[in-house]
Amino acid sequence: MTDTQINDAILKGGKAEKDAIAYIYQDEDYRTNTQIIARNHRRLRLTEWMDVFNESIIQLVKSLKKGNYKGDRPLLDYFKGICRNICAEFYRKENRDQQRLDPRDIPMEDLRTPYLIAVEEDFKAIMRKAFAELSEMCRQILTLRMKGISMREIAKILGLSNERTAITYAARCRNRLRDILEKTPFFNQR
Amino acid sequence: MDPKERLDEIEAYLQRQMTAEAEKVFEQKMADDPVLKKEVKLHALTDKAIDLAMEDEIRQMVEEIRQEEPVLQAETGHQPSEPIIVPLWKQRWFQCAVAALVIGIILITGIPYIEGLITPQTIPPPSRPQAINLIDLPAKNAVLGDVPTEDAMEKAKEAFFDHKDYKEAERLFKLAQNDPVTNQTEVTYLLAYTYFMQERFLEAKAIFDRFINEPDKISQLPLIYQSLDKIKWDSMLALLGTNEQEQLRPALEAFIKSDPDPHYGKKAAKLLEELSSE
Structure with missing residues (x-):
């Protein structure tokens, strides 16, 4: 598969998207490069390269869906950039944790206590729950919009009569999600 | 302000598409207008929720692929690739060693060769x-x-x-x-x-x-x-x-x-x- 084909397939979604992800997942170049990058970050254990690989694919697909990849360089290079960032982030976190052994050194806003981690997870769970409360049509329309697909195409994909209907629908769905989020006690706490 | 214009402004702010100056003005507006601040907060949360949903979808897809890997390997003919042994020629230390070796060889053999090229060739002496x-x-x-x-x-x-x-x-x-x-x-x-x-x-x-x-x-x-x-x-x-x-x-x-x-x-x-x- 060429880079353009992968990009198009991921933007198209459905089975094409899954096939494209599977292609990247199976590609020896993507795997080998991940392992080389992971190996160059000495703190990263060899066994952790697979986690880096999975996370890099997720971020790559997400980035492609948002239309961030402009095709100005090979997709593999773009992937390697993501991979390096993930490794560096991993390194930064580990470094930070090792340097700040004394809890008094840790700034309050950066204090990732088990309580705050639980709160973060709670936040994600609430977000997910709120999104799940939407109708199937709303979930689809909002996700497609987030992927950067035009309203005209969304109307075509979802079988809506025209672009105008899709816009109205998307606005209603967004308001519905906002209403759900507004009612959560979490919103007021934050 | 027209609701659509207001929405566009919020999106531009959240997607960091504003100039530094416009961003500052907007932040001042938020500080003065609690309703706008709430709007922005809600909009950001909505974006986050949708983004999270999209990420979950991808994550699930990757997880499925990971579990299907043996089947995929059979279908595509790929060999199981975990753990991959990084080829010697792709390892940094090896590339450096080869580069040093090549430069060394060029320095040792190349100079007399180059000298031979620039030295005018004399007529071979008669035996x-x-x-x-x-x-x-x-x-x-x-x-x-x-x-x-x-x-x-x-x-x-x-x-x-x-x-x-x-x-x-x-x-x-x-x-x-x-x-x-x-x-x-x-x-x-x-x-x-x-x-x-x-x-x-x-x-x-x-x-x-x-x-x-x-x-x-x-x-x-x-x-x-x-x-x-x-x-x-x-x-x-x-x-x-x-x-x-x-x-x-x-x-x-x-x-x-x-x-x-x-x-x-x-x-x-x-x-x-x-x-x-x-």
């Missing part, structure tokens, strides 16, 4: 046997005729003419130089050819040139004196042996012009032609 092949050695009685010689000289001539042992001949000629009754001009004359045949052309030439420049010394030996052209020719052959072509060409031309013995004149003309064709 030394060419000069030796062209020379006519004097006859045994060429200097004094059939006059009997002393013992040392006799042995030296035997080594030179009969055995062609030029090293031994040189030793015996040098012994004969100490013999007061031996004709020293003959010894020197034959010693020149002994040097010549041992490819010591410069030493041979030095003797030939002495004869050419001081003909009085050989005037009492008519056989040598009459064959002065031969000595000149042999001197030029010594030049050929040393590959001194720059000196040889004008010497040959001057020799030809001096109307020499036709035997040597023809030989000189032929050699000059050969050198010109090279």
Whole structure:
């Protein structure tokens, strides 16, 4: 598969998207490069390269869906950039944790206590729950919009009569999600 | 403000598409207007929720693929690739080592090669046997005729003419130089050819040139004196042996012009032609 084909397939979604992800997942170049990058970050254990690989694919697909990849360089290079960032982030976190052994050194806003981690997870769970409360049509329309697909195409994909209907629908769905989020006690706490 | 315009402004702010100045103005607006602040917060949360949903979808898809990997491997013919052994040539230390090795080889072998490229190529020297092949050695009685010689000289001539042992001949000629009754001009004359045949052309030439420049010394030996052209020719052959072509060409031309013995004149003309064709 060429880079353009992968990009198009991921933007198209459905089975094409899954096939494209599977292609990247199976590609020896993507795997080998991940392992080389992971190996160059000495703190990263060899066994952790697979986690880096999975996370890099997720971020790559997400980035492609948002239309961030402009095709100005090979997709593999773009992937390697993501991979390096993930490794560096991993390194930064580990470094930070090792340097700040004394809890008094840790700034309050950066204090990732088990309580705050639980709160973060709670936040994600609430977000997910709120999104799940939407109708199937709303979930689809909002996700497609987030992927950067035009309203005209969304109307075509979802079988809506025209672009105008899709816009109205998307606005209603967004308001519905906002209403759900507004009612959560979490919103007021934050 | 029109709700649509307000929405566009919020999106631009959240997606960081505003200029630094506009961003500052908008943040001031938020600080003054709690409703706008709430709007922005809600919008950001909504975006986050949708983003999270999208990420979950992808994550689930990747997880499915990961679990299906053995099936995919069977379908696509891929070999299980965990753990991958990073090929040696893709490892950084190996690439550095190879680069250092290549640079080393280039430095060691390349410089003489480059020097060879920029050094003007000289005409390959004629092989030394060419000069030796062209020379006519004097006859045994060429200097004094059939006059009997002393013992040392006799042995030296035997080594030179009969055995062609030029090293031994040189030793015996040098012994004969100490013999007061031996004709020293003959010894020197034959010693020149002994040097010549041992490819010591410069030493041979030095003797030939002495004869050419001081003909009085050989005037009492008519056989040598009459064959002065031969000595000149042999001197030029010594030049050929040393590959001194720059000196040889004008010497040959001057020799030809001096109307020499036709035997040597023809030989000189032929050699000059050969050198010109090279």
